[in-house]
Amino acid sequence: MNTALELKEITKRFGATQVLRGVDLSIREGERHALIGPNGAGKSTLFDLIAGRTQPTSGRIALNGTDVTGMPAHRLGRKGLARSFQTTSVFTGLTVRDNVCCAVLGSGVTTWKDRWLRSSVIDEETHRVIAAIGLADHSDALATSLSYAELRALDLGLALATGASVLLLDEPTAGMNRAEAARALALIRETTQGKTLLIVEHDMEAVFALADRISVLVQGRVIATGTPAEIAANPAVRTAYLGEIP
Numbered sequence: 001m002n003t004a005l006e007l008k009e010i011t012k013r014f015g016a017t018q019v020l021r022g023v024d025l026s027i028r029e030g031e032r033h034a035l036i037g038p039n040g041a042g043k044s045t046l047f048d049l050i051a052g053r054t055q056p057t058s059g060r061i062a063l064n065g066t067d068v069t070g071m072p073a074h075r076l077g078r079k080g081l082a083r084s085f086q087t088t089s090v091f092t093g094l095t096v097r098d099n100v101c102c103a104v105l106g107s108g109v110t111t112w113k114d115r116w117l118r119s120s121v122i123d124e125e126t127h128r129v130i131a132a133i134g135l136a137d138h139s140d141a142l143a144t145s146l147s148y149a150e151l152r153a154l155d156l157g158l159a160l161a162t163g164a165s166v167l168l169l170d171e172p173t174a175g176m177n178r179a180e181a182a183r184a185l186a187l188i189r190e191t192t193q194g195k196t197l198l199i200v201e202h203d204m205e206a207v208f209a210l211a212d213r214i215s216v217l218v219q220g221r222v223i224a225t226g227t228p229a230e231i232a233a234n235p236a237v238r239t240a241y242l243g244e245i246p
């Protein structure tokens with residue numbers, strides 16, 4: 001099986017604070033991989049590094065077998081990696097359709113020729129993404145008029161519209177009630193089929209239902225990687241997550 005994302009001996013220090021202490025992580029192509037760990041473990045810091053927002057202090061990152069350590073976010077985007085933000089990245093003054101269309105235009109799905117010829121490929125791809133995220137009835141609505149859950153769905157849509165094969169989702173259900181979170185996770189499961197997904201999520205039940213494999217980050221180190229069953233049975237993990245593992 002091919003490896004989509006490979007992290008080797010990643011460390012990250014902010015001044016005197018050592019946040020990541022040698023992270024090894026291997027995400028297989030097409031798997032749904034959850035990263036869990038207590039608050040402050042370094043999950044978002046790790047996502048920032050993978051997404052090219054910040055640089056590791058040391059260590060290497062490979063995307064589909066190519067070393068991408070230190071590569072900025074926009075170049076990683078062209079190599080098929082997309083990140084959905086914990087704080088939403090939607091243009092609030094635009095409609096749902098225009099938001100998605102912008103992402104489609106910036107993606108590898110369309111070429112300069114499509115744009116030049118105003119090809120229907122752009123409209124079709126925009127429509128396909130809007131339907132996939134369940135916002136077909138809201139295409140003409142301004143993003144400001146959407147509910148919080150709809151806004152997060154749109155945010156996911158923007159990541160999908162880039163045509164990325166590797167998606168990073170940091171707490172996609174943060175701030176949602178249980179029903180909204182369940183719907184969002186079902187949406188994520190549907191729309192990420194066949195893609196590689198790395199997700200940070202606090203709801204343990206959701207993580208165990210969604211993930212093929214789980215890695216556990218504690219104090220800047222991965223203390224375990226395995227299937228949900230293996231993680232649930234791991235004594236060190238159970239200690240870190242007393243009472244939360246189903």
Ligand SMILES: Nc1ncnc2c1ncn2[C@@H]1O[C@H](COP(=O)(O)OP(=O)(O)O)[C@@H](O)[C@H]1O
Binds near residue numbers: 043046
């Ligand atoms: N830019 C920064 N400067 C200094 N410390 C930071 C910075 N970003 C994160 N940290 C620290 O790194 C630790 C891990 O944070 P974070 O990656 O957000 O954890 P998580 O997402 O697992 O909750 C925290 O102690 C946080 O205060």
Ligand SMILES: [Mg+2]
Binds near residue numbers: 043044045
């Ligand atoms: Mg975080």
